[in-house]
Amino acid sequence: MTTPPARFDAREASQWFFRHGHTGWLGLRFTDQGDNWVELELPWREDLLGDRSRPVLASGPIISLMDMASGMAIWQASGAFKPVATLDLRVDYQRPARDRASVRGRVECYRRTRSAAFVRGIAHDGDPDDPVAHVAGVFMTIGADPRQQNPALNPAQNRAQNRAPQGDDADA
Amino acid sequence: MPDAPDISDDLPAYARSLGIAVCGEDAGMPVLTVDFGPMVEGRPQHFHGGATAGLLETAGYAALRTALLASGRDPQMKPINITVQYLAAGKSKPSFAIGRITRLGRRNANVTVEAWQDDRSRPIATAVMNILMV
Numbered sequence: 001m002t003t004p005p006a007r008f009d010a011r012e013a014s015q016w017f018f019r020h021g022h023t024g025w026l027g028l029r030f031t032d033q034g035d036n037w038v039e040l041e042l043p044w045r046e047d048l049l050g051d052r053s054r055p056v057l058a059s060g061p062i063i064s065l066m067d068m069a070s071g072m073a074i075w076q077a078s079g080a081f082k083p084v085a086t087l088d089l090r091v092d093y094q095r096p097a098r099d100r101a102s103v104r105g106r107v108e109c110y111r112r113t114r115s116a117a118f119v120r121g122i123a124h125d126g127d128p129d130d131p132v133a134h135v136a137g138v139f140m141t142i143g144a145d146p147r148q149q150n151p152a153l154n155p156a157q158n159r160a161q162n163r164a165p166q167g168d169d170a171d172a
Numbered sequence: 173m174p175d176a177p178d179i180s181d182d183l184p185a186y187a188r189s190l191g192i193a194v195c196g197e198d199a200g201m202p203v204l205t206v207d208f209g210p211m212v213e214g215r216p217q218h219f220h221g222g223a224t225a226g227l228l229e230t231a232g233y234a235a236l237r238t239a240l241l242a243s244g245r246d247p248q249m250k251p252i253n254i255t256v257q258y259l260a261a262g263k264s265k266p267s268f269a270i271g272r273i274t275r276l277g278r279r280n281a282n283v284t285v286e287a288w289q290d291d292r293s294r295p296i297a298t299a300v301m302n303i304l305m306v
Contacts, residue, residue, distance in 0.1 A: 022222060023214075052185070063254070063256070087257070088257055089255070089256050
């Protein structure tokens with residue numbers, strides 16, 4: 001008996017995505033979603049500062065936040081987790097985030113073709129009408145590799161992967 | 173030609189905690205590196221695009237800082253924008269990056285950055301950054 005694959009759900013997938021790897025290290029959190037958009041939060045943290053003169057999140061982690069929200073917006077829009085690769089990502093910084101502020105990244109996938117997906121979004125620190133940054137990006141779908149299935153949609157593999165050694169990846 | 177100023181201790185907290193370090197220099201500009209590991213991993217055994225962008229951006233600032241110090245300037249640098257082009261997947265091995273100053277003006281600098289792994293002539297990603305100096 002086969003069950004139809006579950007529709008991609010950003011909230012559900014976040015439980016797995018942010019448990020390990022780069023986004024786990026950053027401590028990304030799911031905050032909200034729509035039919036074709038996803039919002040994630042990058043919590044403020046002392047060791048993610050970009051400038052020793054001010055307690056403001058560095059721009060690097062904000063790119064990671066927006067890259068991740070972009071990928072998830074694409075999966076949210078298509079309803080399926082298919083590996084995508086970032087081709088081009090542009091970030092225009094409007095202003096520094098406020099001192100000790102977490103930053104939220106809200107990205108929508110506004111157009112998908114057979115092999116490309118286009119995204120745009122904003123990063124904000126509380127008021128979406130006063131963004132910290134605007135982003136625009138293009139992603140390509142890449143061939144599905146059976147070794148790299150999404151654990152979020154495959155509970156059996158999930159358990160296997162969580163048992164697999166992950167180096168020093170244990171949550172601090 | 174004088175040696176490039178050592179900016180190893182000048183990397184921001186974010187770069188240091190991600191494991192980015194200066195590993196050499198080329199044409200007076202610092203070469204930065206980051207090892208592969210869980211902190212930079214996106215899909216299994218590959219660099220996360222955000223981590224690659226973080227390395228590129230850090231190398232861009234390091235290049236600009238180096239050029240500014242060499243000309244006796246020490247302004248605060250503020251990001252205006254960055255455009256990252258991803259050319260190939262970052263595999264599970266160290267990545268390197270170096271920035272080049274395309275134009276150094278009074279208020280604005282335009283910096284291009286390249287990242288590679290085994291083969292310098294086959295970059296995995298490039299970036300163009302505009303940086304404001306105040």
